[in-house]
Amino acid sequence: MTLKKSFQLALSNLMFDKMRSLLTMLGMIIGVGAVIILISLMSGMMGMMNDEFAKLGTDTVTVSVQDRGGSRSIDEDDIYKFAQDNPDMFRGVSPSVTIAGAFVKSGSNDITTNATGVSEEYINIKQLDVEQGRFLSYIDIEKKAKYCVIGTYIEREFFGQGRAMGQTLRINGKTFTVIGVLKEDDDSTSGSTDDVMYIPYTTAVTMSASKFISSYTLWTTSVDIVDTAIAKTKQFLENKIGDSDYYNVSSIKQIMDMANTMTGTMQTLLVCIAGISLLVSGIGIMNIMLVSVTERTREIGIRKSLGAKAKDIKTQFVIEAGTVSGVGGLIGIAVGSVLAVTFGRLLELNAVPSVGAILISFGISVGIGVIFGYLPAKNAANLNPIDALRHE
Amino acid sequence: MMNNAVTLSKAETANNIPLIELKDIYKIYHMGDTDVHALDGVSMKIFKGEFVAIVGQSGSGKSTCMNIIGCLDVPSVGKYYLRGKDVSTMNDDEQAEIRNKELGFIFQQYNLIPKINVQQNVELPLMYAGLSEREQAKRALASLDKVGLKSKAKNMPQQLSGGQQQRVSIARALAGDPSIILADEPTGALDSKTGKEVLQFLKQLHSEGNTIVLITHDNTIAAQAERVIRVQDGQIVYDGEPDISKFAQVAHAGDEDGDGA
Numbered sequence: 001m002t003l004k005k006s007f008q009l010a011l012s013n014l015m016f017d018k019m020r021s022l023l024t025m026l027g028m029i030i031g032v033g034a035v036i037i038l039i040s041l042m043s044g045m046m047g048m049m050n051d052e053f054a055k056l057g058t059d060t061v062t063v064s065v066q067d068r069g070g071s072r073s074i075d076e077d078d079i080y081k082f083a084q085d086n087p088d089m090f091r092g093v094s095p096s097v098t099i100a101g102a103f104v105k106s107g108s109n110d111i112t113t114n115a116t117g118v119s120e121e122y123i124n125i126k127q128l129d130v131e132q133g134r135f136l137s138y139i140d141i142e143k144k145a146k147y148c149v150i151g152t153y154i155e156r157e158f159f160g161q162g163r164a165m166g167q168t169l170r171i172n173g174k175t176f177t178v179i180g181v182l183k184e185d186d187d188s189t190s191g192s193t194d195d196v197m198y199i200p201y202t203t204a205v206t207m208s209a210s211k212f213i214s215s216y217t218l219w220t221t222s223v224d225i226v227d228t229a230i231a232k233t234k235q236f237l238e239n240k241i242g243d244s245d246y247y248n249v250s251s252i253k254q255i256m257d258m259a260n261t262m263t264g265t266m267q268t269l270l271v272c273i274a275g276i277s278l279l280v281s282g283i284g285i286m287n288i289m290l291v292s293v294t295e296r297t298r299e300i301g302i303r304k305s306l307g308a309k310a311k312d313i314k315t316q317f318v319i320e321a322g323t324v325s326g327v328g329g330l331i332g333i334a335v336g337s338v339l340a341v342t343f344g345r346l347l348e349l350n351a352v353p354s355v356g357a358i359l360i361s362f363g364i365s366v367g368i369g370v371i372f373g374y375l376p377a378k379n380a381a382n383l384n385p386i387d388a389l390r391h392e
Numbered sequence: 393m394m395n396n397a398v399t400l401s402k403a404e405t406a407n408n409i410p411l412i413e414l415k416d417i418y419k420i421y422h423m424g425d426t427d428v429h430a431l432d433g434v435s436m437k438i439f440k441g442e443f444v445a446i447v448g449q450s451g452s453g454k455s456t457c458m459n460i461i462g463c464l465d466v467p468s469v470g471k472y473y474l475r476g477k478d479v480s481t482m483n484d485d486e487q488a489e490i491r492n493k494e495l496g497f498i499f500q501q502y503n504l505i506p507k508i509n510v511q512q513n514v515e516l517p518l519m520y521a522g523l524s525e526r527e528q529a530k531r532a533l534a535s536l537d538k539v540g541l542k543s544k545a546k547n548m549p550q551q552l553s554g555g556q557q558q559r560v561s562i563a564r565a566l567a568g569d570p571s572i573i574l575a576d577e578p579t580g581a582l583d584s585k586t587g588k589e590v591l592q593f594l595k596q597l598h599s600e601g602n603t604i605v606l607i608t609h610d611n612t613i614a615a616q617a618e619r620v621i622r623v624q625d626g627q628i629v630y631d632g633e634p635d636i637s638k639f640a641q642v643a644h645a646g647d648e649d650g651d652g653a
């Protein structure tokens with residue numbers, strides 16, 4: 001018996017009693033649908049998380065140090081030299097001096113925000129976009145210029161849109177000139193990514209109490225070498241400072257990897273649960289195949305009397321089971337995909353089922369059908385022709 | 393080995409090797425502590441081109457005998473040779489091959505598969521013989537044409553009358569061009585007129601050279617065979633020409649049907 005005929009026969013059997021076929025397939029539809037929905041939503045969520053992390057810069061390494069005093073102390077020259085000695089790993093450095101809770105005033109307005117002292121390379125490291133004017137330059141850093149580059153929240157709070165350039169404002173009593181305004185990144189509200197002020201780190205240090213730079217951002221050449229770069233940096237700091245209590249090296253990528261591992265574990269768990277429902281549906285299919293074999297014993301007898309071999313009968317029933325569950329799987333994939341996209345929209349996730357997920361769940365559903373169809377098929381094939389024919 | 397059984401050499405047609413030979417066949421069913429001897433030492437030879445009617449009372453063992461000839465059942469004791477080959481030692485697949493290539497069954501209950509159409513039903517033995525789909529369709533339609541039902545090829549079995557369904561089952565039996573046609577009460581479920589038509593058809597097949605073994609209750613029908621085997625309590629009690637004295641009125645009916653054989 002050709003595979004094509006078996007397949008056609010399986011489909012016509014499926015159509016012969018639509019209600020029963022649907023009920024048989026229901027478990028498969030729900031199981032596969034659930035797998036598709038879960039995988040899609042999880043990957044949508046992971047995608048969103050990774051995007052958020054990427055905004056924070058996954059290719060940077062953050063170094064925090066404490067002043068140990070003496071030759072054990074570390075300053076920006078050490079860090080710059082370290083970065084320059086390893087050009088294959090690092091393509092930029094910026095010290096980061098945060099003036100937390102800075103009191104900013106211009107005219108009669110005042111707000112409290114954070115001002116950050118950075119180097120001219122910071123614009124590249126964080127991939128900032130300047131809307132008006134320019135970012136801080138090397139000269140500004142060298143001269144400890146009282147210049148600032150501000151986000152749109154600060155701009156609108158004090159000057160109004162597009163009117164900040166060349167204006168002055170006071171940070172903790174020191175007067176700064178606005179030389180650049182960043183492009184709106186969020187919604188220009190307090191606490192958003194538009195609520196930022198950048199000044200030369202050299203200037204910021206003079207305004208800080210300790211005069212010690214305790215944080216640096218190192219820009220790696222690629223996100224793939226972040227882990228190596230962290231190791232290298234730790235080694236350097238260990239040699240220089242000699243006590244790991246005085247420094248810390250971290251990166252967003254590490255946090256992201258951890259979060260991904262966690263969501264990955266959760267995904268595995270959810271998929272396992274969905275897998276159980278697939279298994280249950282497989283048992284349902286086996287049940288219906290067993291019933292079908294009993295019902296169709298006479299048909300099997302007729303086929304045997306016409307020369308069907310055990311192998312032919314087995315193939316027919318296995319293909320039939322595979323078809324039932326495969327069609328169920330396809331419906332499940334369709335239903336699951338539609339629901340995943342719909343839920344995704346509601347949750348503002350990009351939850352599109354991957355080709356891999358679709359292929360795997362289709363394969364699993366057909367596989368379950370074949371595996372669970374085999375036992376009844378074997379029973380059917382081994383019937384004695386005359387007993388099968390006499391069956392009522 | 394199987395091919396030997398399938399190909400028909402000229403020498404074999406010379407009637408010295410019987411097509412079917414049963415040697416002291418027993419079929420015993422164990423029912424609790426009593427044994428039912430459905431067949432109780434049956435021996436017979438059937439040669440190519442014969443038209444044999446097996447008659448006997450209900451429960452005498454006719455069907456059991458036919459099922460053994462048809463490789464649908466195995467004897468408890470005894471040997472069955474088909475073209476001189478011992479069938480009883482063949483495995484399941486070899487027996488399936490024999491059923492497919494050598495035997496054509498016609499059952500009382502037609503035994504068409506209801507879920508597939510007439511043509512697909514007739515194609516079944518051809519499909520199991522491994523013919524190409526085109527060849528299957530061609531032969532099935534030719535076979536349906538022979539029984540006058542080519543126009544019903546795409547109908548479902550239950551859309552046909554009983555007589556038509558039986559003709560479809562004849563077409564199916566013929567499709568694979570078997571050496572022997574086995575018919576177990578083919579007219580049993582039909583009214584006498586349709587029954588006669590079906591019988592007429594079998595006679596025509598016989599005149600074309602087919603070997604036919606027919607089980608019947610009906611003496612009128614048995615009388616039209618060349619040879620009658622009467623079975624009683626699992627034993628053959630008569631084997632020979634239809635007995636004119638017993639079937640007087642029957643011989644007359646045979647003339648009416650214009651049997652020239």
Ligand SMILES: Nc1ncnc2c1ncn2[C@@H]1O[C@H](COP(=O)(O)OP(=O)(O)OP(=O)(O)O)[C@@H](O)[C@H]1O
Pocket residue numbers: 421423428429430448449450451452453454455456457
């Ligand atoms: N599977 C079985 N189990 C037990 N006994 C059986 C079985 N099949 C047949 N028999 C017995 O064997 C005997 C012969 O049965 P068989 O079917 O050959 O009769 P038959 O001549 O075809 O009768 P009918 O004309 O009614 O069809 C009967 O007594 C029957 O009860």
Ligand SMILES: [Mg+2]
Pocket residue numbers: 454455456
């Ligand atoms: Mg019978």
